[in-house]
Amino acid sequence: MNTAFEHLIDSVGAPISETGLRHILHKFASECGSKYFCYLDMRNGENFVVSNYPKEWQGIYFEKNYFRVDPVVTQAKRGSYIYNWASADNEKNTSRDVANFFGDATEFGIRSGFSIxxxxxxxxxxxxxxxxxLKDLSTAHTMNPQLAMVAATMIHKSLNHGETDIKREINLTPREATCLRWLSEGxxxxxxxxxxxxxxxxxRFYLDEAKTKLSAINTVQAVYIATRLNLI
Known part of the structure; x- marks a missing residue:
């Protein structure tokens, strides 16, 4: 397991695209003895997802709004940084909605795993x-938490969310970017x-400077452009 994390870290030493991330995570999952992977960036309801889960399962997930009960998501919101899970164990002591979630997931071969x-x-x-x-992903129990966190952090920092060459031509100062980010938070x-x-x-000065650099007509558009280019 820890060797797989070391290989993962070696793979993300430079910026990677969504396609590159998909390839890297597929290899990582295989080294962990698993089939599926998912990268989820939760940001203001506009979630960015890279996954190889079956499309039928993804359709059911969104149709039944499983995002609100998904234990992986709820554990993350509660501050759990490493979460080992197995459907068979969780179904016994959870709500009906969560039990239904695990039941549906199991039908698509999603029974156990870990999330960072x-x-x-x-x-x-x-x-x-x-x-x-598998009923229980045994390799998850040998995980080095520190190594896992380093690998996950490096992936997030290295991921290129589809930004173009435009991004390299826009140099927001730290203050401009921070002010825009807080503005995007309402x-x-x-x-x-x-x-x-x-x-x-x-x-106001920093926001006006950012607006000019982004060629935006107002701060709302500036936030939109900066978000799309992953500048904030």
């Missing part, structure tokens, strides 16, 4: 999951001012 959660800033998190059709300029310990006029 990393904080990505501003209260958001990314999760890497490896899932198996904070007012005064609230941003209080959070950063700077004047409201300074916040």
């Amino acid at each position: 959660t990393v904080p990505t800033g501003f209260g958001h998190k990314a999760i890497i999951t490896v899932a198996s059709d 904070k007012s300029m005064q609230e941003i001012s209080d959070i950063l310990g700077i004047g409201a006029r300074s916040v």
